[in-house]
Amino acid sequence: DAGITQSPRYKITETGRQVTLMCHQTWSHSYMFWYRQDLGHGLRLIYYSAAADITDKGEVPDGYVVSRSKTENFPLTLESATRSQTSVYFCASSEAGIGGANTGELFFGEGSRLTVL
Amino acid sequence: KNEVEQSPQNLTAQEGEFITINCSYSVGISALHWLQQHPGGGIVSLFMLSSGKKKHGRLIATINIQEKHSSLHITASHPRDSAVYICAVLSNTGNQFYFGTGTSLTVIP
Numbered sequence: 001d002a003g004i005t006q007s008p009r010y011k012i013t014e015t016g017r018q019v020t021l022m023c024h025q026t027w028s029h030s031y032m033f034w035y036r037q038d039l040g041h042g043l044r045l046i047y048y049s050a051a052a053d054i055t056d057k058g059e060v061p062d063g064y065v066v067s068r069s070k071t072e073n074f075p076l077t078l079e080s081a082t083r084s085q086t087s088v089y090f091c092a093s094s095e096a097g098i099g100g101a102n103t104g105e106l107f108f109g110e111g112s113r114l115t116v117l
Numbered sequence: 118k119n120e121v122e123q124s125p126q127n128l129t130a131q132e133g134e135f136i137t138i139n140c141s142y143s144v145g146i147s148a149l150h151w152l153q154q155h156p157g158g159g160i161v162s163l164f165m166l167s168s169g170k171k172k173h174g175r176l177i178a179t180i181n182i183q184e185k186h187s188s189l190h191i192t193a194s195h196p197r198d199s200a201v202y203i204c205a206v207l208s209n210t211g212n213q214f215y216f217g218t219g220t221s222l223t224v225i226p
Contacts, residue, residue, distance in 0.1 A: 031212060042203065042218035050212060058213070090160060094212075102212040104148030104167070106205065108160040 003027075006091050006109035014117050019078045021112045023091030029107075030096035032074040034058075034066065036087040037111075043090065049074055050100070081116045088113050120144050123204050123217035130224050136191040138220045140204030143185065151178050151189045152203040154219070160203070163189075194224045 004025040013019050023032065034046040045058030047066040055066050063085060065077045078085055091109040094102050121142045130136050140149070151164045164171050164178040166187065171178050175195075180187040191198055204217040 033214070040218070043205075043216040045213060048213065092214075102147075102207055104150075104165055104207045106150055106152075106162055106165070106207075106214060108152075110159040 004109045006112045010113050012115045021076045023074045025093045029093035031094040033092040034076045035090045086116045120215040121217040127221045138189045140187045142206045145209040146206040147209040148207040150205040154201045196224045199223050
């Protein structure tokens with residue numbers, strides 16, 4: 001199916017465990033983003049990527065790792081989950097225009113609800 | 118410091134009322150989105166604006182670049198419009214989006 005998909009949609013884990021959230025897009029968009037959404041904070045950027053093998057930190061990167069070996073995939077790993085990482089995580093993508101600048105179009109995955117016990 | 122501010126935070130309206138949600142931003146932008154999120158649901162872009170005004174059905178979005186302000190209007194509101202509406206801007210000095218904290222709208226039948 002075309003679009004941007006996240007998996008798993010729901011995950012319960014324990015403190016200290018490693019968790020990977022997957023994000024896959026079929027449009028070959030250059031830009032991909034990981035956000036977390038918490039009450040009172042809105043959407044906060046964790047990491048983003050401008051192209052394969054190019055990633056950069058966002059506002060709240062501590063405790064998270066990303067990789068982008070292929071354009072279509074942008075997994076987010078919590079190396080040792082903590083209770084403060086309980087959140088809803090959204091992956092998003094945007095297309096690059098002429099010169100590589102972001103065109104502004106923004107598409108979100110369905111979200112992954114993570115609970116850390 | 119929030120680059121994007123929305124008002125009001127919460128809004129309750131009777132069905133049929135005209136609704137306005139406001140967004141002010143402090144950075145130079147190349148695009149602005151109005152996003153909609155239903156309870157427990159995903160996020161979709163209703164509009165992307167860089168100037169002027171756009172209309173889709175009962176929804177109208179306007180932007181004033183000089184004043185760094187945008188509004189989302191809903192005419193003849195309906196209970197299915199109940200959702201969180203989020204303003205997002207793409208900075209013109211980078212490739213990141215900045216988000217408001219959202220306006221939670223409840224439309225009562």
